[in-house]
Amino acid sequence: MDGRLCRAAGFPAGPGLAALSPRVASRIPPALRCIAPEAAVRDMVNPRRPALLAAVLRAAGSARSLVLLIPLVGVLLIPHARAEVAVGPATPLDLSAVSPAPPANIRASDTPNDGGGAITLRWDLSPDDGAGLGTVTGYVISRVDTSGGEPMLLAALGPGVDTYVDSPVEDGTPYTYFVTAMAGDVASRGAGGTSALAGPQWFNFGRTSVLVSIVGFAALLIWFISRARRGTELFIRKIAGLEAVDEAVGRATELGKPILYVSGLNPMDDVATLAAINILGRVARRAAEYGSKLVVPCYDPMVMAVEQEVVKEAFLEVGRPDAYREEMVFYVTNSQFGYTAAVDGIMVRDRPATNFFMGYFYAESLILAETGASTGAIQIAGTDAVAQLPFFITACDYTLIGEELYAASAYLSREPLLLGSLKGQDWAKLILVVLAITGAVLSVARFDWFRGLFAAR
Amino acid sequence: MNEVSLWTGFWPFTPERFAIWVGAILTLCIYSFLYRDNPFYKFAEHLLVGVSAGYWALIYWNANIVGQLLVPVLRGGVLLPLVPGVLGLLMFTRFFPRFAWISRYAIAFYVGGYAGLAIPSYMQARVLAQVHAAMAPTVSITAALLLIGLICSLLYFFFSREHKGVLGGASRIGIWFLMVGFGASFGYTVMARVSLLIGRMQFLFRDWLGLIR
Incomplete structure (x- = not known):
């Protein structure tokens, strides 16, 4: 290492060191061994001048001594400085001016398990990153595409980083990457480029566990559906909130008041909305x-379109297409x-006998449920919004908690x-219960591979 | 509130000051619902619904029709957005009862596509991630509580058997876990709502009336 340092700084490596006694040579800092050793070691082998200067300073001690001290310091220091100039570069080597060793083994490859548009770069850290000279302050990533030209700076990363993902890039276009180690403003030399193409993959192997779970779950569903279709009696325990649905609708009929059905605020991509629409069909x-009379105010226009179809079909099924009105939904x-204010207004003006709040809700849940409770309506809520369930539980007569909401349509329709x-x-x-217990036991016994099967990326 | 502060809060009459007054009056109109339904609340409610519906129509137009259909097709020459564009146009057949059935194709695509998108993410985030977290490789009270809570809560949602015997006991523990969780969530959310109320009060007493600094 010393030899490389010296050559980089323009000095021969350690001339004259051999002439010194081992005791003296061992006291010279490694970074200084390449510069003229006689200059580097002078103060060590002849330390009288600094010692004398310190003794004078100690003796000075008072303001009166300063008059004598100033010329004396000059006498002591001037010959010393002159001697330094005469000998040559005795200042310690500035390591920040030395190029760090470049990172090695730079690999560029298409980022796996993605939809394309990304290239992953990996490299071995520079020998001077954390070790060696220890001067590396980071890495600079640059890229040249097929059009050539100057490399485009992509990123400046910190020390110790050995991976970078370039995204977005064009699929099928070759890109050449350069990784340069930096020591302050000084870049490493001789880092060659490496090329790669990006492209999409058909399958994300990082989510194999999701696929296996869905396939296994679907197999279970198909098995039980086929059993149900063959006429096997399938027992479902009573769910109080769902038992009350028919009763609540009947109550509204007896009182001659409308039924209000709110299907949450999420669009069609939410399972809770799908479950709410299923229950709406039954209601x-x-x-x-x-x-x-049914009143279904909607928050999302697409949900409205679907709910109009569902309600229309329900009226057709029971032979009452004439009773269907599009303005119900x-x-x-x-x-x-704004939606909350409008539904509150409907509740206090139309005084529905029954309010259904099914689906996903946010901060409006308590406002809706409290207003409904103040009108004396029977209220049945169902949501998988964990933060809103407490409000429904406190303000509604029945609440379907999470999974009960999903089970509702099966329970009601049979x-x-x-x-x-x-x-x-x-x-x-x-x-899942069995797997969770097994996984916990194996994980505690340090068999982490089983737990790893459930980690999807 | 006093006369001087109201007057100083109103003058000089700048657009910002006018906006604060409109906001404050509408806030009071909405809060009047705490007493009972009244014309002021009805006015504010209808104004809010009308303005927000118009606002969202504009957002939909700009974000979806212009941003995802017109610009990519007309300027970018990308033809794929035409497929959802045509499906979207099919939705307008609902205005013509004779052809309304055609809109069902668009709805079928929409529901099927969304369900397909949602199921894998639900399986990953709500099933696998939960089970993965429950298998913590540590022996601690927290890890044990997490595992017991997960198992008992899952058993509470087991519908194929009556909740009697061991299953009944486990599901009772499960509902306790759920209720403790809901209680914590209730307290947390109430705190957040109180902070919203404080924000509105600050608007009324600081920005509008200038009674607090």
């Missing part, structure tokens, strides 16, 4: 049978509290397709 069928607004799917879900839960 609409009952409302059509009993001749009750209507759009209000996409503003959270259709083989839905019952089979509910059974499949139950068995999936049992399997």
